[in-house]
Amino acid sequence: MTELRLFTQGIVYTPSERWAPGAVLVRGSRIVDVGPAAAFTSVRNAEIIDLQGAVLTPGLVDIHMHGLHGHDVMGPDLPRVAHLLPRYGVTSFVPTTLTFPWDEVLRRLEEMTAAWDRVEGGAEALGIHIEGPHLSPKRPGMANASWTRPLTLEDVDTLQRVTGGRVRMITFAPEETDAVRLLPYLRAQGILPVIGHSDATFRQVGPWVDLGLHMATHTFNAMRGLHHREPGVVGAVLYYDDIVAQLIADGHHVHPAVMDLLIRVKGPDRVALISDAAPLAGSPPGEYMWGSYRVVVDGETVRLPDGTLAGAHALLDTGLRTMIRTLLLPPETALIMACRTPARALGLPKGEIRPGFDADLVVWDETWRPTQVYVKGRPVYTRE
Ligand SMILES: [Zn+2]
Structure with a gap:
């Protein structure tokens, strides 16, 4: 079973659109959906990652x-x-x-x-x-x-x-x-x-x-x-x-x-x-x-x-x-x-939070320094 992850309650830049509070739904290595957090409250069987107001970007x-x-x-x-x-x-x-x-x-x-x-x-x-x-x-x-x-x-x-x-x-x-x-x-x-x-x-x-x-x-x-x-x-x-x-x-x-x-x-x-x-x-x-x-x-x-x-x-x-x-x-x-x-x-499905694109995601603190990083849905970095 491919794991489902919901990043929610963040400030999401897609980057051309901004959702606050926003949410991003990820299945395995791909982005499934993005939008206002309120639209994702009925999502079931997902691991919930509460961003607590942090910024999330590609x-x-x-x-x-x-x-x-x-x-x-x-x-x-x-x-x-x-x-x-x-x-x-x-x-x-x-x-x-x-x-x-x-x-x-x-x-x-x-x-x-x-x-x-x-x-x-x-x-x-x-x-x-x-x-x-x-x-x-x-x-x-x-x-x-x-x-x-x-x-x-x-x-x-x-x-x-x-x-x-x-x-x-x-x-x-x-x-x-x-x-x-x-x-x-x-x-x-x-x-x-x-x-x-x-x-x-x-x-x-x-x-x-x-x-x-x-x-x-x-x-x-x-x-x-x-x-x-x-x-x-x-x-x-x-x-x-x-x-x-x-x-x-x-x-x-x-x-x-x-x-x-x-x-x-x-x-x-x-x-x-x-x-x-x-x-x-x-x-x-x-x-x-x-x-x-x-x-x-x-x-x-x-x-x-x-x-x-x-x-x-x-x-x-x-x-x-x-x-x-x-x-x-x-x-x-x-x-x-x-x-x-x-x-x-380069013609690649990256660089945007968009359905079907690679789930390459970064959570930033208020000074624009990365705190958590995901590559194709996999956590690769968490700041100490
Ligand atoms: Zn050079």
Whole structure:
């Protein structure tokens, strides 16, 4: 018999709707129904979870993250990462690569793939996000520019072979590639083409949108900026509705006023909050190695010794709080960007409390910190 669970007497964000007091009925791994608590009083044979006025939302979906607490997704530590993420309200994620020499990227991906089946009891890994080495050498961010290479059809095939077909997103600089052949090829394989670390001009981007380009990696960071006579990649992300803009919302990568501008222009259905968490995310201040990159953690950021930001120190729950507390956005808007928009971009039944969707749920305290987390209906985290 599949167990029935009723979460009731909470403030429920679906996230586009708010029910207070609201209730969510779950059977096994799926959501059955959601609505005002009064509509569920006749439910029988369910385990009742009384939320006592706490906030209940879908789990956060982080489609761009590299690791945390010293664990790198690019290798055997993937299960550790999955296990640690729920304490930050993250119930599913897309583990993301970093630029290394090609052979090393493939070797690390083999290790990640071998570890995949050991992911158990934590956040769900949704597929792999390749972010490097297919970057513009002119916009490498923290990456060693000499290790970048243009993305080719052959590289796509190699990546899918090495990972058992787990690649779901590729961030690349289309101007370095045969984009006219590559973009439809990626779409046909169910891989989301993501422009990023790109020095393309505004004029170049439009035709790529027509060919299936659908997202931009960490908008504003490591891409050609906006000039009023040459709008660049940033201008194209703002201009084209079909491009979903990833945004690192840690408060360090993008100024709050610019984050606010982006959200006002694109709307929450076209902005996906990401953490871009480095494997040193959440680690105490000090000097560390991220693979072969030396990085410095100061408690709020992760940087190369020259000051270049090297991924983020914060996880996605910090991004959510930044939206609510610094930008003063309604929780509905912030949650749409942290849950629904990224899940929709991947075409997955997640990121919303909606009948038939995965029961990935987070209970929050009044300061927007997670207290209980469920992945596909299973309790995976309870705060001490
Ligand atoms: Zn990244």
